[in-house]
Amino acid sequence: MAFRQLLHTALFSVLLCLPIHLFAGDPVKFIREKDGVTVYPEVYLSGNARAVKLQVITDRIIRVTASPEKVIPLRKSLITVYGAPSANFTLTEGPEKITVQTSAITAVMTLATGAVAFTDKNGKTLLAERPHNGRQLQPAVFEGQPAYGITQTFETVEGDAYYGLGQHQDDVFNYQGRQVFLFQNNTEVAVPFLVSRKNYGILWDNYSLTKVGDTREYLPLSRLRLFSAKGEPGWLTASYSNQRQQPGKVAFTRAESGIDYAYLDDTKKHLPAGFAMKTGVLTWEGSIASDFEGMHSLRFTYGGYLKVWVDGKLLADKWRQAWNPGTALLEINLQKDKKYPVKIMWTPDGDASYISARWINPVPLEDRNTFTIQSEAGQLLDYYFIHGNNMDEVVSGYRQLTGKTPIVPKWAMGFWQSRERYKTQDELLQAVAEYRKRKLPLDNIVLDWSYWKEDAWGSQEFDPQRFPSPDSMIQALHRQYHTQFMISVWPKFYEGIPAYKDFDKQGWLYRRNIADRQRDWIGKGYVSTFYDAFNEKARAGFWELLHKKLYNKGVDAWWMDASEPDVLSNVSPEKRKEQMSPTADGTAAEYLNAYPLENAKGIYNGQRSVDPDKRVFLLTRSGFAGSQHYAAAIWSGDIASRWEDMRTQISAGLNFSLSGIPFWTMDIGGFAVEPRYEKPSAKDLEEWRELQTRWFQFGAMVPLFRSHGQFPFREIYNISPKDHPAYNSMEYYTHLRYRLMPYIYTLAGMAYHQDYTIMRALVMDFPEDENVKETGDQFMFGPSLLVNPVYTYKARERELYLPAGQGWYDLYSGEFREGGRHINAKADYETMPVFVKEGSILPSGPSLQYTAQKKADTVTLYIYTGKDASFTLYEDEDTNYNYEKGAFSNITFYYKEVDRSLSIGERQGGFPGMLDKRVFRIVWVSREAPRAWLPDGKADETVEYSGAAIKVSAARY
Incomplete structure (x- = not known):
């Protein structure tokens, strides 16, 4: 084998040195086009590609397509939504290569091989396709239809690292030298988008089973x-x-x-x-x-x-x-x-x-600075190279291609309570009533599966014995308790129910699981299947079913479970393809990973069509590239309730956020519970409470704050009695979340208006600091807060790294620490180490029981001095889409260290119901005068604000 490889390489080198015109075939080597160039390489040097196109999408995005045919076919993309390409570029022809150059990037293609290399505007190499044997389009057959196995190997520069690719449970942060398998599964989310610390990204437009990185077989x-x-x-x-x-x-x-x-x-x-x-x-x-x-x-x-x-x-x-x-x-x-x-x-x-x-054995030396993307099935190779000045610009490029992230309704940024499951209407209402009685903030209550009759899964109908008046229940939640209502909906249908018969008659159901007579785990076991979300009419029909049976009752949001689709848990990829064949778009082999995207699209488009003024909100167990465009947030599935699983969620959430989808959450406390916790000893009970407390602290500072899991019940008051350290801590962090709502909702606005990422890996904000390249257990929550979850039982301190280039203030004491070093931070039972970046403005609002209780008429601004700082407070109408039409406001605060002054800028924009006047309370925090974060504490200065600019000096404090 080694001799054959050596002979092949030598032959390739000889062929590459020959003049192009000596090869037989079409003498036309490329065609200039208005949006780029198509090159016709030699098929035996190009991995069976007969045409390779460089298409300039923007000055920072270039699309590469390669076809086994001379004509690159028009292709309907499920993930991209961008308009016509619009960028100026130059095309330069050379004897062996052709160059496409924009103001930001350059792509150079070798004419003989079709291999592409990318550099920045200064000629610095960013990424290159392997010059020989890097691309392969291998014929394959699925369901009797022709396709191709598609492989592309890239060569990177020394010290590169890459992230993203969805959500995975191996507790790996930097995927360089590792393998990532993209297959939708419970706890595993496949998103074919990676981001490099060298400020480029690859969006791979393929929906089949895909391996990324070291793609050798285990x-x-x-x-x-x-x-x-x-x-x-x-x-x-x-x-x-x-x-x-x-x-x-x-x-x-x-x-x-x-x-x-x-x-x-x-x-x-x-x-x-x-x-x-x-x-x-x-x-x-x-x-x-x-x-x-x-x-x-x-x-x-x-x-x-x-x-x-x-x-x-x-x-x-x-x-x-x-x-x-x-x-x-x-x-x-x-x-x-x-x-x-x-x-x-x-x-x-x-x-x-x-x-x-x-x-798998170690990565061979020649492959150490490479990664490969290998997909099982497709008709052509299709990817987008995205470059930016930083990782945020790369993520922004991804969203430019796949769609903006709508702003979630403000209530979604508050606390959600859920359990598996509220079995009756009374149980659910009693849980909400208890939260209100104890004055524990709450915005959303979630009804999990099996609210239907046992034999009626897919009916979307409440069991009248257990939920006798769902309309009144939802009305009470809204009017009496000021709580939103989210409900679980599965794309699953039991054989024989009316909805099944209707969908089956239309040809909208997958039939294999029915033919297999596969029974699920409920009661005696029932035969079921899922609908084909790739069928546009089936998507519309599924929405109509939800609209008629549920939305008309006042449902606020959708919990879309098992959206992989999990027709049968823990089956092989081959079995999943059998269960999904055929899809309306083509073979299951080519399309299976995109199911959660199409499922979300149907509900998003459906609700906006009937209720255009109410923000759609979806929580789905799986997602794909573009999910954010359809208001889909993703949670990490049915994880276990163990310390190591808590730790794994940190890197999982960070890589998911780097995949371009900003709203992520998890089951705080873990979903599945070891038997020792179901009837715990005194020792196990205390470990359970501490685990829930530490996880809750972490969960309060991720994009969506949500508690869920199996028995034991996950309500704060069911986890521990009042005045227990566990209760005290969970109560504190819930109130902290709500006090920080002006900051947190601004982050939600930034996700739309600026393509911002809320849960931020340290490599995003501190790219020059080599120490954070592998740091997957700390993160920034927005621009100011460094979050350091504690994931070890009985730990009362944790080692963490304070990134270099600035100092850091302890949130709880105001104590200043120099950056660029590891420390052992105090982490008593009730607190998780949180630090505020030097040069930050952190706003906090009034104490709330729910987000809509009161507008932030008084805002306390903590100014963390030592460096210049700014923060722009974003506000809109909270629950509708008028922000898309410009109905929102921004107030920008600037702090200048040189004269220790704070400028409050003139308010920009406006919307109905906006506060015309408000009060800003100012607290100065410095190395010399540390101040703990106490939003009701004494302010150094209080100013009234009516929209005009104000300047405040800190010189006398």
Whole structure:
């Protein structure tokens, strides 16, 4: 194989040196077009591409398409919504290359190969397609239809790192040198957009199963050198115990060289009949060795408890419920030929659990500064290269292509309470009443699944026995409790109900799950399927069903569960494609990842068509490139209620935000609960409360603030009694969230007007600081607040990094710390370390029980001095779309360090109901005079504001 590769490379080099006109075929090598150029490379040098086009979209965005045919076909994109390209550019022809140059970027294509390289306006290399063998368009067939497997390898510069690509659960922040698999699944969200710390992005316009990064196949465990517990080569020793309380009491052992029970029913088919999965423990022991030197990746999927020791060190200690397996990625530095003791202990979660282990050897040296994007199916290669002066401009380019982010209704930035599930109308109303009684702020109550009759999933009808008067219930929530109502809607239909029959008659349903007679887990089990969201008429029909049955009752927002679509949990990608075939747009192989986008589009367009003045709000378990355009926020799915899962949500949320979709949330406290927490001992109860408290602190400072999970119930008052540290902390952070509403709602406005990212990885704001390249467990919440979640049980301090280039003020004490260093910050039970960036203006408003209770007629401005600062307070009508027509206002505050003055600018814009007059209370915070954040504390200055500019001096303070 090595000789063949060497021969191929040598032949390629010879061919590349030959004059272009010596090749047989069409003598036309390129065609100039009004928006770019199309090049016709030599097919055997271009990975089977017969035409490659550079299309200039803007001065910062260039589209690259490559076709296996001479004509690049017109293609309907599901993700892009931009208008006609509009940018000036120059086209320069050379003997071997052609150059397209805008005011911001340059793309150079080699005529013989069609390979493209990108530089900035100064000629600095940003990214390049691999010059040979970098692109591949390989013929493939799906559902009897022709397609192509599509691969593109890029070469990056030293020190590059890339982020984004949706939301994943491996606790990896920087994906350089790793593999990301894009397949919609519960807790995994596929978004084919990556952002580099070198200020470029790639939007990959393909909807099929896709791998990004190191796209080599993960190998079965048997491809490692294995040794048994006795040192015998070729296998590990598998010990089967049927008594998990005594795992050392072994029923029998076997020689095993593979662990590969990854999907539904695999264990039932392949594990020995003598193993009692409900009560047993399976342990593999021995040693591993590799002929490769360096970092090996070992990847597990699991349901139940998993522990992994390598060389005597416990590297994984995890749990996940069996119906939604977790993943564990272990990166292990192995010396060549050295034997490492290994022990893998698996405790199944019931008799339908899963376990698999696969590995991959270190990235070859020649591929260290590369990444590949490889999609299973498509008709052509199609991607957008986006460049910006910073990562925000790259994200802005993504939204220019895929659509703006509508501003969420203001109430959505408040606190949401949810549980799995409120079983009756009275339970739901009592929960809201208790929040109001205790004066705990609340804006949204969520009704999870199964409010319908047991055998009527998909009817979108309330069970009258448990919800006798849903209209009155919603009216009481609105009028009596001033609370919004969100309801769970699935794209799922039980066979035989009227809605099923109607959709089936129209040909709007996927039929395979019906043919398989696959039953779900409810009651006796019911046969069901999902509707085809790629069918425009089916989308309209689904909205009409929701409109007629639910929206007319006063529903405020939609919780769109299982939108992957999760027709059957934990199936292989091949099974998912079977379940979705055919789609209205084409083969499931080509389209499956875009289902959540189309599902959201139907509801967004439907609600705006019948109620154009009310902001649509969707919370969906899965998303895709462009989801933000349809008012879709995404949550991280059915994660486990464990400390390691809490930590994983930080990097997951950061990468999701870097994927261009700004509104993200999670189940505060984790969804699925270990059995030890359901009937806890005193010790387990205290750990549960501390876990919920730490997660709640974190959740108060992400874009959407939402508590949800299985039993134990997640209402604050059900987690702990009043005056317990847990209760006190959750109460404090809920009030903090509402006091910061002028700041937080401004961030929501910025997401639309400025394409802003709310939950910000440190690499966005501190790009020159090498220390933050790998930092995935701290983040900026807006421009001012450095958030540092505590994710270790009984921790009362946490190590964190204060980025260089500015100082930092402790939010709670006002104490100043120099940047550019690691510190151990105080983190007592009730507080999470939060720091305010030097040179910040942080506004806070009145104490509220719900966002619409009172306008911010008095705003306290904390001025964190030491550097110049500015903040623009954004306001509009909170719940309608008039901001799209210019109905909003901005008030900009400027602080100048040179004369220690604050200027409050003239109000810009206006809207009906706007406050004409208000009061600004000013608090100066400095190194010399630290001040704790106390929004009701004494102000240094109070000024009345009527819209005209004001200047205030801090000199005397």
